[in-house]
Amino acid sequence: MxxxxxxxxxxxxxxxxxxxxxxxxxxxxxxxxxxxxxxxxxxxxxxxxxxxxxxxxxxxxxxxxxxxxxxxxxxxxxxxxxxxxxxxxxxxxxxxxxxxxxxxxxxxxxxxxxxxxxxxxxxxxxxxxxxxxxxxxxxxxxxxxxxxxxxxxxxxxxxxxxxxxxxxxxxxxxxxxxxxxxxxxxxxxxxxxxxxxxxxxxxxxxxxxxxxxCPPIIPRCMWGAKPYKGTPVTLALPLRYVYIHHTYEPSRPCTNFQDCAADMRSMQRFHQDDRQWDDIGYNFVTGSDGYLYEGRGWLWLGAHTKGQNSKGYGVSFIGNYTSELPDQAAMELVKENFMRCAVIGKKIVSDYAVQGHRQHGETTCPGEMLFNEIKTWEAFKEVGQVNRTTEE
Known part of the structure; x- marks a missing residue:
C-alpha cells in the first residue's frame, strides 16, 4: 500500500x-x-x-x-x-x-x-x-x-x-x-x-x-521484446510522414494485453529470424486493447516502407483489414492521439502526411478497407503531393 x-x-x-x-x-x-x-x-x-x-x-x-x-x-x-x-x-x-x-x-x-x-x-x-x-x-x-x-x-x-x-x-x-x-x-x-x-x-x-x-504505449520490455541486433540507426527528427500498415498475419485483432504481447513477440521472431532484420520492422503497433505497442519507437530507423524508412514512422494495426476495419477506438488512437502527440513533441512536422504502405511498393497493405479509410483522413496525401505543396 x-x-x-x-x-x-x-x-x-x-x-x-x-x-x-x-x-x-x-x-x-x-x-x-x-x-x-x-x-x-x-x-x-x-x-x-x-x-x-x-x-x-x-x-x-x-x-x-x-x-x-x-x-x-x-x-x-x-x-x-x-x-x-x-x-x-x-x-x-x-x-x-x-x-x-x-x-x-x-x-x-x-x-x-x-x-x-x-x-x-x-x-x-x-x-x-x-x-x-x-x-x-x-x-x-x-x-x-x-x-x-x-x-x-x-x-x-x-x-x-x-x-x-x-x-x-x-x-x-x-x-x-x-x-x-x-x-x-x-x-x-x-x-x-x-x-x-x-x-x-x-x-x-x-x-x-x-x-x-499522448496515447498510452506499452514499452518493449513489457511485451517481452528481444534485444535489437546490431547497432540501431537514429532518425533525424522531425519526420514528415506516417506510413500506415496492417500486420495481415496475425490476422485477427488482439483485444487484451496477453494476446497483443504474444502477437508482438511473434512478429519480432518473424522479422528477426525469417527476414533477418535487426528488429521488428514497425515503429509502433496498434492493438484493439486500447494501447499502442512500442516497436522501434520514436528514435530508431524502422524497416517498414522500402525506400521511405528514414522519412516517416511505420505504424501498423494488428489484424487483416482487407475486408473489415480496425476497432474504431484503435483508429482514433492513431489518427488523433498518436498524431497530435508526435506533432507537439516535435517528432513529426505540423503539416505531416499520412500514406498507406501500398503507395510505395507492390503490396495490398494496409488492406483495402483500411486504405480506403485513411484516404478520408485530413492528413492523407497522394505520392508526390507533399513535395509539390512544399515547393509551392
Whole structure:
C-alpha cells in the first residue's frame, strides 16, 4: 500500500491485467475518498489566500504531482514526471524497476491516481447498496465489460472526462499547501507563492501532454521484446510522414494485453529470424486493447516502407483489414492521439502526411478497407503531393 521509489526499484505497485502498472495505495485512497468525498476550506494555510481542497483530488494525484513539481524545480537531476518501467517477470512479477530518470510522480503512481480518481468519482454518485470492492476492481481491470461501464484501458479518456482540468492547478497548489502545513521539514519555505504556482502550471501542462494528449504505449520490455541486433540507426527528427500498415498475419485483432504481447513477440521472431532484420520492422503497433505497442519507437530507423524508412514512422494495426476495419477506438488512437502527440513533441512536422504502405511498393497493405479509410483522413496525401505543396 505504501508507494516508494528508490535505486532498488519501485515498491507498492502491481501489474494489472491490461499490462499497466498501478500504485495500489493511490488507487485505494481514491476509492475511500470517493466514498467520503468532501471539500474543505482553510484560511490559515497559505497566508491571506484561502485554500479549498477536494479530498478526491488531493489523495489521488494533486498532492503528489505538486510535490514532484517542487522536487524537480529544486533538483533538476530528478525527473519531472515518470518514468514507466519493467517487471522482472511478466507472468510472475516481483520487482518493478523504472527505465529512466525517476520522479516522485512515476507512471505507476499516475496510473493508480487516475484509477483512484475515476472509481472514487463513480462511487461518489452511487447509492446504497454499494458493490463489493472486489467486484469493482474485477469489473474495472477485467477484460469483460462489467456493470461499471468503465475499463482501465480507457483511463486517460475517462480521467479527462471526469476531472476539472481548468481547476487542476488550483487543486494541486491547495493540496500541497495543506500537506506542507505544520511540517517541520517544509518544502515550500523557500518558494514564493507565485513561483510555486508557476511551477505547478508548467507541470500541469506537461502532465496533460504526457498522459492526456499522448496515447498510452506499452514499452518493449513489457511485451517481452528481444534485444535489437546490431547497432540501431537514429532518425533525424522531425519526420514528415506516417506510413500506415496492417500486420495481415496475425490476422485477427488482439483485444487484451496477453494476446497483443504474444502477437508482438511473434512478429519480432518473424522479422528477426525469417527476414533477418535487426528488429521488428514497425515503429509502433496498434492493438484493439486500447494501447499502442512500442516497436522501434520514436528514435530508431524502422524497416517498414522500402525506400521511405528514414522519412516517416511505420505504424501498423494488428489484424487483416482487407475486408473489415480496425476497432474504431484503435483508429482514433492513431489518427488523433498518436498524431497530435508526435506533432507537439516535435517528432513529426505540423503539416505531416499520412500514406498507406501500398503507395510505395507492390503490396495490398494496409488492406483495402483500411486504405480506403485513411484516404478520408485530413492528413492523407497522394505520392508526390507533399513535395509539390512544399515547393509551392
Amino acid at each position: 505504501n508507494h516508494e521509489v528508490s535505486s532498488l526499484g519501485e515498491r507498492g505497485v502491481v501489474l494489472t491485467p491490461d499490462g499497466t502498472t498501478v500504485a495500489v495505495g493511490h488507487l485505494i485512497a481514491g476509492i475511500e475518498a470517493g466514498l467520503k468525498r468532501k471539500v474543505e476550506h482553510w484560511s490559515d494555510v497559505a497566508g491571506d489566500r484561502p485554500v479549498t481542497v477536494d479530498n478526491l483530488y488531493a489523495l489521488t494525484l494533486a498532492k503528489d504531482l505538486g510535490v514532484a513539481f517542487v522536487a524537480h524545480h529544486l533538483n533538476r537531476s530528478q525527473g519531472l514526471l515518470g518514468p514507466d518501467g519493467c517487471w522482472d517477470n511478466v507472468t510472475s512479477p516481483q520487482v518493478f524497476t523504472g527505465t529512466g530518470s525517476w520522479s516522485l510522480a512515476t507512471n505507476a503512481l499516475i496510473n493508480g491516481g487516475m484509477d483512484g480518481f475515476i472509481l472514487g468519482d463513480l462511487l461518489t454518485e452511487l447509492r446504497a447498496p454499494l458493490p463489493k470492492l472486489s467486484s469493482v476492481l474485477r469489473d474495472y481491470y477485467g477484460e469483460v465489460q462489467g456493470q461499471l461501464g468503465l475499463k482501465a484501458n480507457s483511463r486517460r479518456e475517462n480521467f479527462e472526462a471526469k476531472v476539472d482540468l481548468g481547476n487542476f492547478t488550483n487543486e494541486i497548489v491547495s493540496a500541497v499547501y495543506l500537506y506542507d502545513h505544520n511540517r517541520t521539514d517544509s518544502i515550500l519555505q523557500h518558494l514564493d507563492y507565485n513561483i510555486f504556482r508557476e511551477i505547478s502550471e508548467q507541470g500541469v501542462k506537461q502532465f496533460r501532454y504526457n498522459y492526456l494528449v
